[in-house]
Amino acid sequence: MGTRSGDIDPSILPWIAEREGKTPQQLNYLLNNESGLLGISGVSHDYRDVEQAADGGNRRAALALTLFAERIRATIGSYIMQMGGLDALIFTGGIGENSARARAAVCHNLHFLGLSIDEEKNLRNATFIQAENAVVKVAVINTNEELMIAQDVMRIALSDKVTFDVSA
Template sequence: MADAQVTIKTHNQKWQETVPVAAHRDAVTLLLEKLLGYQIINSLRDIDGVGHRVPHGGEFFKDSTLVTDETFAQIERLAELAPLHNPVNALGIHVFRQLLPDAPSVAVFDTAFHQTLDEPAYIYPLPWHYYAELGIRRYGFHGTSHKYVSGVLAEKLGVPLSALRVICCHLGNGSSICAIKNGRSVNTSMGFTPQSGVMMGTRSGDIDPSILPWIAQRESKTPQQLNQLLNNESGLLGVSGVSSDYRDVEQAANTGNRQAKLALTLFAERIRATIGSYIMQMGGLDALVFTGGIGENSARARSAVCQILHVLGLAVDEVINQRKETF
Protein backbone atom coordinates (compact mmCIF):
# COMPACT_ATOMS: atom_id res chain seq x y z
CA MET A 1 0.00 0.00 0.00
CA ALA A 2 1.54 3.27 -1.13
CA ASP A 3 -0.39 5.55 1.23
CA ALA A 4 -0.78 3.68 4.52
CA GLN A 5 -1.83 5.87 7.44
CA VAL A 6 0.30 5.49 10.57
CA THR A 7 -1.09 6.90 13.82
CA ILE A 8 0.63 6.69 17.20
CA LYS A 9 -1.02 8.15 20.29
CA THR A 10 0.12 8.54 23.87
CA HIS A 11 -1.71 10.23 26.75
CA ASN A 12 -0.51 13.68 25.69
CA GLN A 13 0.76 13.43 22.12
CA LYS A 14 -0.23 12.15 18.70
CA TRP A 15 1.82 11.44 15.56
CA GLN A 16 0.38 10.84 12.10
CA GLU A 17 2.06 10.26 8.76
CA THR A 18 1.48 8.60 5.41
CA VAL A 19 4.06 6.02 4.36
CA PRO A 20 4.31 3.14 1.88
CA VAL A 21 3.85 -0.28 3.49
CA ALA A 22 4.31 -3.40 1.37
CA ALA A 23 2.99 -6.07 3.77
CA HIS A 24 1.57 -6.60 7.25
CA ARG A 25 4.94 -7.67 8.62
CA ASP A 26 6.41 -4.40 7.36
CA ALA A 27 3.61 -2.51 9.14
CA VAL A 28 4.40 -4.18 12.47
CA THR A 29 8.14 -3.57 12.01
CA LEU A 30 7.43 0.09 11.18
CA LEU A 31 5.28 0.46 14.29
CA LEU A 32 8.01 -0.90 16.54
CA GLU A 33 10.57 1.39 14.88
CA LYS A 34 8.31 4.41 15.47
CA LEU A 35 7.83 3.51 19.15
CA LEU A 36 11.60 3.51 19.51
CA GLY A 37 12.15 6.56 17.31
CA TYR A 38 9.64 8.69 19.21
CA GLN A 39 11.22 7.45 22.45
CA ILE A 40 7.93 6.05 23.69
CA ILE A 41 9.98 3.01 24.66
CA ASN A 42 13.74 2.67 25.10
CA SER A 43 13.89 -0.97 24.09
CA LEU A 44 11.57 -3.65 22.71
CA ARG A 45 12.03 -5.33 26.09
CA ASP A 46 9.93 -2.50 27.56
CA ILE A 47 6.85 -3.98 25.88
CA ASP A 48 5.13 -6.17 28.47
CA GLY A 49 2.33 -7.41 26.22
CA VAL A 50 0.40 -6.86 22.99
CA GLY A 51 -3.38 -6.59 22.75
CA HIS A 52 -5.12 -7.62 19.54
CA ARG A 53 -8.71 -6.71 18.73
CA VAL A 54 -10.29 -9.70 16.98
CA PRO A 55 -13.82 -9.17 15.63
CA HIS A 56 -15.07 -12.76 15.85
CA GLY A 57 -14.60 -15.27 18.64
CA GLY A 58 -17.62 -17.40 17.78
CA GLU A 59 -19.02 -19.40 20.70
CA PHE A 60 -15.53 -20.53 21.63
CA PHE A 61 -14.16 -17.35 23.25
CA LYS A 62 -16.18 -15.82 26.06
CA ASP A 63 -13.51 -13.41 27.33
CA SER A 64 -10.14 -11.90 26.44
CA THR A 65 -7.70 -14.76 25.97
CA LEU A 66 -3.95 -15.26 26.14
CA VAL A 67 -2.79 -16.35 22.69
CA THR A 68 -1.31 -19.83 22.61
CA ASP A 69 -0.75 -22.09 19.62
CA GLU A 70 -4.14 -23.65 20.34
CA THR A 71 -6.06 -20.38 20.61
CA PHE A 72 -4.27 -19.03 17.54
CA ALA A 73 -5.41 -22.05 15.53
CA GLN A 74 -8.97 -21.51 16.74
CA ILE A 75 -8.90 -17.86 15.63
CA GLU A 76 -7.81 -19.04 12.19
CA ARG A 77 -10.63 -21.61 12.09
CA LEU A 78 -13.16 -18.89 12.89
CA ALA A 79 -12.18 -17.12 9.67
CA GLU A 80 -15.19 -18.72 7.97
CA LEU A 81 -17.43 -16.54 10.17
CA ALA A 82 -15.35 -13.38 9.57
CA PRO A 83 -13.47 -13.90 6.30
CA LEU A 84 -12.54 -10.22 5.90
CA HIS A 85 -11.15 -9.71 9.39
CA ASN A 86 -10.01 -12.78 11.31
CA PRO A 87 -7.36 -13.85 8.75
CA VAL A 88 -5.77 -10.37 8.90
CA ASN A 89 -5.95 -10.35 12.70
CA ALA A 90 -4.33 -13.78 12.79
CA LEU A 91 -1.54 -12.53 10.55
CA GLY A 92 -0.89 -9.58 12.87
CA ILE A 93 -0.80 -11.86 15.91
CA HIS A 94 1.61 -14.19 14.13
CA VAL A 95 4.02 -11.37 13.26
CA PHE A 96 4.00 -9.88 16.77
CA ARG A 97 4.63 -13.30 18.30
CA GLN A 98 7.61 -13.70 15.98
CA LEU A 99 9.10 -10.26 16.58
CA LEU A 100 8.31 -10.09 20.31
CA PRO A 101 8.55 -13.70 21.49
CA ASP A 102 8.83 -12.71 25.17
CA ALA A 103 5.80 -10.39 25.18
CA PRO A 104 2.50 -12.26 25.56
CA SER A 105 -0.23 -11.53 23.03
CA VAL A 106 -3.83 -11.24 24.22
CA ALA A 107 -6.82 -11.50 21.89
CA VAL A 108 -9.78 -9.27 22.76
CA PHE A 109 -12.96 -10.38 20.98
CA ASP A 110 -15.78 -8.08 19.87
CA THR A 111 -18.22 -10.97 20.27
CA ALA A 112 -17.18 -12.15 23.75
CA PHE A 113 -19.30 -9.71 25.78
CA HIS A 114 -22.45 -10.96 24.04
CA GLN A 115 -21.87 -14.61 24.93
CA THR A 116 -24.17 -14.00 27.91
CA LEU A 117 -27.22 -13.74 25.60
CA ASP A 118 -29.93 -16.30 26.32
CA GLU A 119 -31.07 -18.61 23.52
CA PRO A 120 -34.24 -16.62 22.68
CA ALA A 121 -32.02 -13.59 22.03
CA TYR A 122 -29.48 -15.29 19.77
CA ILE A 123 -31.33 -18.07 17.93
CA TYR A 124 -32.79 -17.18 14.52
CA PRO A 125 -36.12 -18.78 13.51
CA LEU A 126 -34.49 -20.88 10.79
CA PRO A 127 -34.30 -24.69 10.51
CA TRP A 128 -32.31 -25.86 13.53
CA HIS A 129 -29.45 -27.42 11.57
CA TYR A 130 -28.32 -24.00 10.37
CA TYR A 131 -27.38 -23.21 13.95
CA ALA A 132 -26.31 -26.68 15.04
CA GLU A 133 -24.13 -27.41 12.00
CA LEU A 134 -23.15 -24.00 10.60
CA GLY A 135 -23.20 -21.80 13.69
CA ILE A 136 -25.69 -19.30 12.28
CA ARG A 137 -26.89 -17.24 15.27
CA ARG A 138 -26.73 -13.73 16.70
CA TYR A 139 -23.15 -13.07 17.84
CA GLY A 140 -23.20 -9.30 18.29
CA PHE A 141 -20.24 -6.97 17.90
CA HIS A 142 -18.76 -3.81 19.48
CA GLY A 143 -18.62 -5.83 22.68
CA THR A 144 -15.40 -4.20 23.90
CA SER A 145 -17.05 -0.78 23.56
CA HIS A 146 -20.34 -1.73 25.22
CA LYS A 147 -18.56 -3.46 28.11
CA TYR A 148 -16.17 -0.57 28.74
CA VAL A 149 -18.72 2.24 28.45
CA SER A 150 -21.28 0.55 30.71
CA GLY A 151 -18.56 -0.04 33.31
CA VAL A 152 -17.46 3.60 33.27
CA LEU A 153 -21.10 4.69 33.46
CA ALA A 154 -21.62 2.63 36.62
CA GLU A 155 -18.49 4.17 38.17
CA LYS A 156 -19.69 7.69 37.40
CA LEU A 157 -23.13 6.97 38.86
CA GLY A 158 -21.62 5.34 41.91
CA VAL A 159 -23.89 2.32 41.43
CA PRO A 160 -22.76 -1.28 40.81
CA LEU A 161 -23.31 -2.27 37.18
CA SER A 162 -24.95 -5.42 38.51
CA ALA A 163 -27.79 -3.23 39.83
CA LEU A 164 -28.41 -1.32 36.58
CA ARG A 165 -30.44 -1.72 33.40
CA VAL A 166 -28.44 0.09 30.72
CA ILE A 167 -28.89 0.66 27.00
CA CYS A 168 -25.65 1.57 25.25
CA CYS A 169 -25.79 3.23 21.82
CA HIS A 170 -22.50 2.89 19.94
CA LEU A 171 -23.18 5.21 17.01
CA GLY A 172 -20.67 5.73 14.24
CA ASN A 173 -20.11 4.57 10.68
CA GLY A 174 -20.87 1.20 12.23
CA SER A 175 -23.62 1.39 14.85
CA SER A 176 -25.03 -1.04 17.37
CA ILE A 177 -27.33 -0.92 20.38
CA CYS A 178 -26.83 -3.15 23.42
CA ALA A 179 -29.16 -3.94 26.33
CA ILE A 180 -27.18 -4.61 29.51
CA LYS A 181 -28.94 -5.95 32.60
CA ASN A 182 -27.12 -6.75 35.83
CA GLY A 183 -23.81 -6.32 33.99
CA ARG A 184 -24.70 -8.85 31.27
CA SER A 185 -25.43 -8.25 27.62
CA VAL A 186 -28.99 -9.53 27.16
CA ASN A 187 -29.60 -8.29 23.61
CA THR A 188 -27.78 -6.42 20.87
CA SER A 189 -28.73 -5.14 17.43
CA MET A 190 -25.89 -6.61 15.36
CA GLY A 191 -26.38 -10.29 14.68
CA PHE A 192 -24.62 -12.95 12.62
CA THR A 193 -22.62 -10.16 10.99
CA PRO A 194 -22.02 -6.45 11.72
CA GLN A 195 -24.33 -5.68 8.78
CA SER A 196 -27.55 -6.25 10.73
CA GLY A 197 -29.45 -4.10 13.19
CA VAL A 198 -29.88 -0.33 12.95
CA MET A 199 -29.09 1.85 9.94
CA MET A 200 -25.41 2.83 9.63
CA GLY A 201 -23.06 4.90 7.49
CA THR A 202 -22.99 2.58 4.47
CA ARG A 203 -24.83 -0.46 5.86
CA SER A 204 -28.58 -0.91 5.58
CA GLY A 205 -29.16 -2.69 8.86
CA ASP A 206 -32.26 -4.89 9.03
CA ILE A 207 -34.43 -5.06 5.92
CA ASP A 208 -37.02 -7.49 4.56
CA PRO A 209 -34.85 -10.47 3.52
CA SER A 210 -37.03 -11.15 0.49
CA ILE A 211 -35.75 -7.92 -1.04
CA LEU A 212 -32.43 -9.63 -1.78
CA PRO A 213 -33.60 -12.48 -4.05
CA TRP A 214 -35.98 -10.02 -5.72
CA ILE A 215 -33.11 -7.65 -6.56
CA ALA A 216 -30.86 -10.55 -7.52
CA GLN A 217 -33.40 -11.82 -10.03
CA ARG A 218 -34.36 -8.42 -11.40
CA GLU A 219 -30.82 -7.04 -11.74
CA SER A 220 -28.88 -10.32 -12.11
CA LYS A 221 -26.72 -9.56 -9.08
CA THR A 222 -24.39 -12.13 -7.55
CA PRO A 223 -24.20 -12.77 -3.78
CA GLN A 224 -20.97 -10.75 -3.73
CA GLN A 225 -22.70 -7.81 -5.44
CA LEU A 226 -25.60 -7.98 -3.00
CA ASN A 227 -23.13 -7.95 -0.12
CA GLN A 228 -21.45 -4.89 -1.65
CA LEU A 229 -24.85 -3.20 -1.95
CA LEU A 230 -25.81 -3.85 1.68
CA ASN A 231 -22.42 -3.14 3.22
CA ASN A 232 -20.99 -0.29 1.16
CA GLU A 233 -23.77 1.46 -0.76
CA SER A 234 -26.67 1.69 1.70
CA GLY A 235 -27.38 3.37 5.04
CA LEU A 236 -26.88 7.14 5.32
CA LEU A 237 -25.01 7.16 2.02
CA GLY A 238 -27.66 5.22 0.13
CA VAL A 239 -30.67 7.19 1.33
CA SER A 240 -29.11 10.67 1.31
CA GLY A 241 -27.06 10.26 -1.85
CA VAL A 242 -24.61 12.63 -0.16
CA SER A 243 -22.20 10.83 2.13
CA SER A 244 -21.78 8.13 4.75
CA ASP A 245 -20.52 10.78 7.17
CA TYR A 246 -23.26 11.97 9.53
CA ARG A 247 -21.77 15.47 9.57
CA ASP A 248 -22.00 15.81 5.79
CA VAL A 249 -25.57 14.51 5.74
CA GLU A 250 -26.47 16.89 8.57
CA GLN A 251 -25.00 19.82 6.63
CA ALA A 252 -26.95 18.84 3.52
CA ALA A 253 -30.15 18.54 5.56
CA ASN A 254 -29.59 22.04 6.93
CA THR A 255 -29.54 23.39 3.36
CA GLY A 256 -32.89 21.76 2.58
CA ASN A 257 -31.83 18.47 1.00
CA ARG A 258 -34.94 16.30 1.39
CA GLN A 259 -33.19 12.94 1.12
CA ALA A 260 -30.58 14.01 3.66
CA LYS A 261 -33.36 14.97 6.09
CA LEU A 262 -35.04 11.62 5.51
CA ALA A 263 -31.77 9.76 6.09
CA LEU A 264 -31.31 11.45 9.48
CA THR A 265 -34.92 10.67 10.42
CA LEU A 266 -34.54 7.01 9.46
CA PHE A 267 -31.27 6.77 11.39
CA ALA A 268 -32.90 8.02 14.60
CA GLU A 269 -36.15 6.10 14.11
CA ARG A 270 -34.44 2.71 13.79
CA ILE A 271 -32.47 3.39 16.96
CA ARG A 272 -35.55 4.53 18.88
CA ALA A 273 -37.45 1.39 17.90
CA THR A 274 -34.59 -0.78 19.13
CA ILE A 275 -34.30 1.12 22.40
CA GLY A 276 -38.04 0.75 23.01
CA SER A 277 -37.95 -3.01 22.51
CA TYR A 278 -34.96 -3.37 24.84
CA ILE A 279 -36.68 -1.37 27.58
CA MET A 280 -39.59 -3.79 27.36
CA GLN A 281 -37.25 -6.79 27.47
CA MET A 282 -35.42 -5.51 30.56
CA GLY A 283 -38.56 -4.31 32.32
CA GLY A 284 -37.35 -0.72 32.53
CA LEU A 285 -34.30 1.47 32.09
CA ASP A 286 -31.89 3.11 34.50
CA ALA A 287 -29.43 4.71 32.07
CA LEU A 288 -29.10 5.45 28.35
CA VAL A 289 -25.52 6.07 27.23
CA PHE A 290 -24.08 7.21 23.89
CA THR A 291 -20.62 6.50 22.50
CA GLY A 292 -18.88 6.27 19.12
CA GLY A 293 -18.09 9.09 16.72
CA ILE A 294 -21.72 10.15 16.26
CA GLY A 295 -22.89 9.25 19.74
CA GLU A 296 -20.19 11.34 21.41
CA ASN A 297 -20.04 14.29 19.03
CA SER A 298 -23.51 14.91 17.58
CA ALA A 299 -25.96 16.69 19.87
CA ARG A 300 -28.48 16.53 17.03
CA ALA A 301 -28.29 12.74 16.84
CA ARG A 302 -28.66 12.30 20.60
CA SER A 303 -31.64 14.66 20.69
CA ALA A 304 -33.29 12.96 17.71
CA VAL A 305 -32.90 9.51 19.24
CA CYS A 306 -34.52 10.67 22.49
CA GLN A 307 -37.19 12.80 20.77
CA ILE A 308 -40.20 10.52 21.23
CA LEU A 309 -38.87 8.56 24.19
CA HIS A 310 -40.65 10.91 26.63
CA VAL A 311 -43.50 8.38 26.55
CA LEU A 312 -41.09 6.06 28.35
CA GLY A 313 -40.04 8.69 30.86
CA LEU A 314 -36.91 9.89 29.04
CA ALA A 315 -36.18 13.56 28.45
CA VAL A 316 -33.16 15.44 27.12
CA ASP A 317 -31.67 18.45 28.88
CA GLU A 318 -30.78 20.34 25.69
CA VAL A 319 -28.44 22.74 27.49
CA ILE A 320 -26.30 19.87 28.76
CA ASN A 321 -26.72 18.00 25.46
CA GLN A 322 -25.14 20.87 23.52
CA ARG A 323 -22.01 20.85 25.67
CA LYS A 324 -18.99 19.08 24.26
CA GLU A 325 -18.45 17.00 27.36
CA THR A 326 -17.87 13.30 27.89
CA PHE A 327 -17.26 11.16 30.93
Protein backbone atom coordinates in the same frame (compact mmCIF):
# COMPACT_ATOMS: atom_id res chain seq x y z
CA MET B 1 -24.81 2.30 9.83
CA GLY B 2 -22.64 4.43 7.60
CA THR B 3 -22.62 2.03 4.66
CA ARG B 4 -24.39 -1.13 5.86
CA SER B 5 -28.08 -1.84 5.46
CA GLY B 6 -28.97 -2.93 8.97
CA ASP B 7 -32.06 -5.11 9.32
CA ILE B 8 -33.88 -5.83 6.09
CA ASP B 9 -36.67 -8.12 4.95
CA PRO B 10 -34.91 -11.11 3.38
CA SER B 11 -37.49 -11.28 0.59
CA ILE B 12 -36.08 -8.05 -0.81
CA LEU B 13 -32.85 -9.76 -1.90
CA PRO B 14 -34.28 -11.95 -4.69
CA TRP B 15 -36.42 -9.01 -5.83
CA ILE B 16 -33.37 -6.72 -6.11
CA ALA B 17 -31.32 -9.46 -7.76
CA GLU B 18 -34.00 -10.05 -10.39
CA ARG B 19 -34.97 -6.43 -10.95
CA GLU B 20 -31.42 -5.06 -11.05
CA GLY B 21 -29.65 -8.14 -12.41
CA LYS B 22 -27.35 -8.37 -9.37
CA THR B 23 -25.23 -11.37 -8.46
CA PRO B 24 -24.99 -12.55 -4.84
CA GLN B 25 -21.56 -10.90 -4.63
CA GLN B 26 -22.98 -7.63 -5.93
CA LEU B 27 -25.85 -7.79 -3.44
CA ASN B 28 -23.36 -8.38 -0.65
CA TYR B 29 -21.36 -5.35 -1.76
CA LEU B 30 -24.52 -3.24 -2.03
CA LEU B 31 -25.72 -4.19 1.46
CA ASN B 32 -22.33 -3.67 3.10
CA ASN B 33 -20.81 -0.78 1.16
CA GLU B 34 -23.56 1.24 -0.53
CA SER B 35 -26.40 1.23 1.99
CA GLY B 36 -26.99 2.91 5.36
CA LEU B 37 -26.49 6.66 5.57
CA LEU B 38 -24.66 6.67 2.25
CA GLY B 39 -27.29 4.72 0.36
CA ILE B 40 -30.24 6.68 1.68
CA SER B 41 -28.68 10.15 1.60
CA GLY B 42 -26.73 9.71 -1.61
CA VAL B 43 -24.19 12.03 0.01
CA SER B 44 -21.83 10.27 2.40
CA HIS B 45 -21.46 7.63 5.07
CA ASP B 46 -20.28 10.35 7.47
CA TYR B 47 -23.08 11.62 9.72
CA ARG B 48 -21.59 15.14 9.76
CA ASP B 49 -21.73 15.39 5.97
CA VAL B 50 -25.30 14.10 5.94
CA GLU B 51 -26.28 16.69 8.59
CA GLN B 52 -24.73 19.44 6.49
CA ALA B 53 -26.54 18.26 3.36
CA ALA B 54 -29.85 18.08 5.24
CA ASP B 55 -29.30 21.61 6.52
CA GLY B 56 -28.78 22.66 2.90
CA GLY B 57 -32.19 21.29 1.91
CA ASN B 58 -31.21 17.82 0.68
CA ARG B 59 -34.38 15.79 1.28
CA ARG B 60 -32.65 12.41 0.97
CA ALA B 61 -30.13 13.49 3.61
CA ALA B 62 -32.96 14.61 5.90
CA LEU B 63 -34.66 11.24 5.36
CA ALA B 64 -31.41 9.44 6.21
CA LEU B 65 -31.15 11.33 9.51
CA THR B 66 -34.76 10.56 10.36
CA LEU B 67 -34.39 6.86 9.58
CA PHE B 68 -31.10 6.72 11.50
CA ALA B 69 -32.78 8.04 14.66
CA GLU B 70 -35.87 5.87 14.17
CA ARG B 71 -33.79 2.69 13.87
CA ILE B 72 -31.97 3.55 17.09
CA ARG B 73 -35.27 4.31 18.81
CA ALA B 74 -36.68 0.96 17.67
CA THR B 75 -33.61 -0.83 19.02
CA ILE B 76 -33.87 1.01 22.33
CA GLY B 77 -37.54 -0.02 22.55
CA SER B 78 -36.61 -3.63 21.90
CA TYR B 79 -33.94 -3.55 24.61
CA ILE B 80 -36.29 -1.91 27.10
CA MET B 81 -38.76 -4.75 26.57
CA GLN B 82 -36.03 -7.35 27.09
CA MET B 83 -34.70 -5.64 30.23
CA GLY B 84 -38.07 -4.75 31.69
CA GLY B 85 -37.33 -1.04 31.92
CA LEU B 86 -34.69 1.63 31.53
CA ASP B 87 -32.54 3.32 34.15
CA ALA B 88 -30.11 5.14 31.87
CA LEU B 89 -29.42 5.82 28.22
CA ILE B 90 -25.77 6.26 27.27
CA PHE B 91 -24.54 7.98 24.12
CA THR B 92 -20.98 7.19 23.08
CA GLY B 93 -18.88 6.74 19.96
CA GLY B 94 -18.37 9.31 17.23
CA ILE B 95 -22.00 10.27 16.63
CA GLY B 96 -23.22 9.74 20.19
CA GLU B 97 -20.44 11.88 21.61
CA ASN B 98 -20.46 14.64 19.01
CA SER B 99 -23.95 15.14 17.58
CA ALA B 100 -26.41 16.96 19.80
CA ARG B 101 -28.84 16.73 16.89
CA ALA B 102 -28.65 12.91 16.82
CA ARG B 103 -29.10 12.68 20.59
CA ALA B 104 -32.11 15.00 20.46
CA ALA B 105 -33.67 13.01 17.60
CA VAL B 106 -33.19 9.71 19.41
CA CYS B 107 -34.70 11.08 22.64
CA HIS B 108 -37.57 12.93 20.94
CA ASN B 109 -41.00 12.15 22.47
CA LEU B 110 -39.71 9.58 24.96
CA HIS B 111 -41.31 11.42 27.89
CA PHE B 112 -43.62 8.43 28.46
CA LEU B 113 -40.50 6.47 29.50
CA GLY B 114 -39.48 9.18 31.95
CA LEU B 115 -36.76 10.20 29.49
CA SER B 116 -36.25 13.75 28.34
CA ILE B 117 -33.17 15.83 27.72
CA ASP B 118 -32.22 19.37 28.60
CA GLU B 119 -31.59 21.08 25.27
CA GLU B 120 -28.93 23.44 26.65
CA LYS B 121 -26.99 20.63 28.34
CA ASN B 122 -27.25 18.57 25.17
CA LEU B 123 -25.91 21.40 23.00
CA ARG B 124 -22.87 21.89 25.24
CA ASN B 125 -22.14 18.15 25.40
CA ALA B 126 -22.51 17.94 29.17
CA THR B 127 -21.88 14.51 30.67
CA PHE B 128 -25.45 14.22 31.96
CA ILE B 129 -28.02 15.74 29.62
CA GLN B 130 -31.34 14.58 31.08
CA ALA B 131 -33.92 17.20 31.98
CA GLU B 132 -34.36 18.18 35.62
CA ASN B 133 -37.57 16.17 36.02
CA ALA B 134 -36.45 13.11 34.01
CA VAL B 135 -36.56 9.71 35.70
CA VAL B 136 -34.11 8.14 33.24
CA LYS B 137 -30.51 9.37 33.30
CA VAL B 138 -29.06 10.31 29.91
CA ALA B 139 -25.28 10.49 29.63
CA VAL B 140 -22.70 11.33 26.99
CA ILE B 141 -19.61 9.22 27.64
CA ASN B 142 -16.39 9.70 25.71
CA THR B 143 -14.83 6.53 24.36
CA ASN B 144 -11.18 5.77 24.78
CA GLU B 145 -10.59 2.65 22.72
CA GLU B 146 -6.83 2.85 23.03
CA LEU B 147 -7.08 2.81 26.84
CA MET B 148 -9.44 -0.16 26.77
CA ILE B 149 -7.08 -2.09 24.49
CA ALA B 150 -4.10 -1.24 26.71
CA GLN B 151 -5.99 -2.36 29.83
CA ASP B 152 -6.96 -5.65 28.16
CA VAL B 153 -3.38 -6.25 27.04
CA MET B 154 -2.07 -5.58 30.56
CA ARG B 155 -4.67 -7.88 32.09
CA ILE B 156 -3.72 -10.67 29.70
CA ALA B 157 0.03 -10.04 29.97
CA LEU B 158 -0.05 -10.11 33.77
CA SER B 159 -2.19 -13.23 33.96
CA ASP B 160 -0.36 -16.50 34.52
CA LYS B 161 -3.37 -18.43 33.21
CA VAL B 162 -3.11 -17.25 29.62
CA THR B 163 -1.57 -19.51 27.02
CA PHE B 164 -1.05 -18.67 23.40
CA ASP B 165 -1.56 -21.30 20.73
CA VAL B 166 0.49 -20.26 17.72
CA SER B 167 -0.03 -23.52 15.84
CA ALA B 168 -3.23 -22.32 14.20
